[in-house]
Amino acid sequence: MPLGTLDRTPPPFFKQGPSAFTRLLVFSALAFFLMVADTRLRLTQPLRAVIATVLHPVQRVLLAPVEAVQVANEYLQGVHRAREKEEAAQRQLIAQADRLARLELLERENQRLRSLLELRPAVKSATQAAEVLYDAPDPYTRKVIIDRGATHGVARGSPVIDEHGVLGQVTRVYPLTSEVTLLTDKDAVIPVLNARTLIRGLAYGDPANEGLELRFMATNADVQEGDLLSTSGVDGIYPPGVAVAKVHKVDRRADSAFAKITLKPVASMASARQVLVVRPVSEQLPPRPSAETEAADGGGAGRRKGGPKP
Known part of the structure; x- marks a missing residue:
C-alpha cells in the first residue's frame, strides 16, 4: 500500500483547539463585559424577567410539598393549642361553676339568716342559731339533726323555728347535736291560735299528707281556708305569736260532730338549713316563791290589815 494514500490527520481524541490560557482570557473578558454591561446598561434585566417568569410555575410546583408540610405542621400545632385552650377553659368553667354554686348557696343562706334576724325581735325568748345536718335515719318519723347540743346550752x-315559722321541737339532746321532731311527725302536737278569730286549738302531725290536722274543732266552728294559725303560748314551751300553719282544707262532715281541718305548715320542713333554737318559755319565767315566803307574806299582810297587836 503506497504511503501517500495513508490518512495522516490525528484522531479526534488528539485534536487540540485554543489553549487553556486563551480560553481563560476570552471567558474572563466576556464575563467582565457582561458584568459591566449589566451594571451600566442593564442588558440582562429583560432576560432575567423572562427566565423568572418561565421558571415561576416550576418554582411553585417544587415549593408545593414544602408549603404542604408547613401547613400540616401549623394545623397540628393549632389543633394542639386549641385543645390546650379548651381544657383550660373547661377547668376555668368548672371552677367558676363551683364558685357560682357556692355563691348561690351563700346568697340563700344570707336570705334565710336575714329572715331569721327579722323574726328574732318577734320572739321574746333567748335564741341561738343552728344548722340542720341531716335527716334522722328512721324512715317512719319526721326528725332532723342539728349541730347544737348540751354543750351549747340546748x-x-x-322550740325550733326557721325564717317562716315553727319547724319542730327538740326531743333528744346529745353532747354536740340534738334531735328535732318536726311538726309533721305523727307524735307532734302544738297548741295554736287562729289569728283571725282568736280561737285556740290543737294541731297534730299528719305525716300521710306532709302537714298537720286541727282536731276537735266543732263542725260549725269559724275556721276558713287560708286562716293563719300561730302559737298560743299557753303551753309554756312555744313563745306566742310565731306562725305555725295555714288552713288548707275544711271538711265539715254531717256524720261527725267535728270538722276535718287540714293544715299546711309555713316552715320549710324538707329544705330548712338555718334555724333558731328557742329557749322554752317556762325556763325564762321568774321562780315561784316558796311556801315559807308565801306564808311570811300572808302573815305580814294580815298584820298590816289587822293592825299592831296589843
Whole structure:
C-alpha cells in the first residue's frame, strides 16, 4: 500500500483547539463585559424577567410539598393549642361553676339568716342559731339533726323555728347535736291560735299528707281556708305569736260532730338549713316563791290589815 494514500490527520481524541490560557482570557473578558454591561446598561434585566417568569410555575410546583408540610405542621400545632385552650377553659368553667354554686348557696343562706334576724325581735325568748345536718335515719318519723347540743346550752323541749315559722321541737339532746321532731311527725302536737278569730286549738302531725290536722274543732266552728294559725303560748314551751300553719282544707262532715281541718305548715320542713333554737318559755319565767315566803307574806299582810297587836 503506497504511503501517500495513508490518512495522516490525528484522531479526534488528539485534536487540540485554543489553549487553556486563551480560553481563560476570552471567558474572563466576556464575563467582565457582561458584568459591566449589566451594571451600566442593564442588558440582562429583560432576560432575567423572562427566565423568572418561565421558571415561576416550576418554582411553585417544587415549593408545593414544602408549603404542604408547613401547613400540616401549623394545623397540628393549632389543633394542639386549641385543645390546650379548651381544657383550660373547661377547668376555668368548672371552677367558676363551683364558685357560682357556692355563691348561690351563700346568697340563700344570707336570705334565710336575714329572715331569721327579722323574726328574732318577734320572739321574746333567748335564741341561738343552728344548722340542720341531716335527716334522722328512721324512715317512719319526721326528725332532723342539728349541730347544737348540751354543750351549747340546748335543752330538751326547746322550740325550733326557721325564717317562716315553727319547724319542730327538740326531743333528744346529745353532747354536740340534738334531735328535732318536726311538726309533721305523727307524735307532734302544738297548741295554736287562729289569728283571725282568736280561737285556740290543737294541731297534730299528719305525716300521710306532709302537714298537720286541727282536731276537735266543732263542725260549725269559724275556721276558713287560708286562716293563719300561730302559737298560743299557753303551753309554756312555744313563745306566742310565731306562725305555725295555714288552713288548707275544711271538711265539715254531717256524720261527725267535728270538722276535718287540714293544715299546711309555713316552715320549710324538707329544705330548712338555718334555724333558731328557742329557749322554752317556762325556763325564762321568774321562780315561784316558796311556801315559807308565801306564808311570811300572808302573815305580814294580815298584820298590816289587822293592825299592831296589843
